[in-house]
Amino acid sequence: KSNxxxxxxxxxGVFIGLVAYFSHYGSLKTIxxxxxxxxxE
Known part of the structure; x- marks a missing residue:
């Protein structure tokens, strides 16, 4: 969906949005x- x-x-059906983005951006840096x-917490 473009919206x-x-x-x-x-x-x-697994949600992959920011997860895939950050994973591509740099998983080591994110971790x-x-x-x-x-x-x-």
Missing amino acids: TPLRAYDEN RLMNTAPAA
């Missing part, structure tokens, strides 16, 4: 940010 550019689903970020 939802950030929303993408694979053939199995590093996630690991260094303070866990405030």
Whole structure:
């Protein structure tokens, strides 16, 4: 759907949007940010 550019689903219906984007952008950098970020949950 052209009205939802950030929303993408694979053939199995799994949500792949920002996940695929960040994975392509740099998974190591993303993981590093996630690991260094303070866990405030």
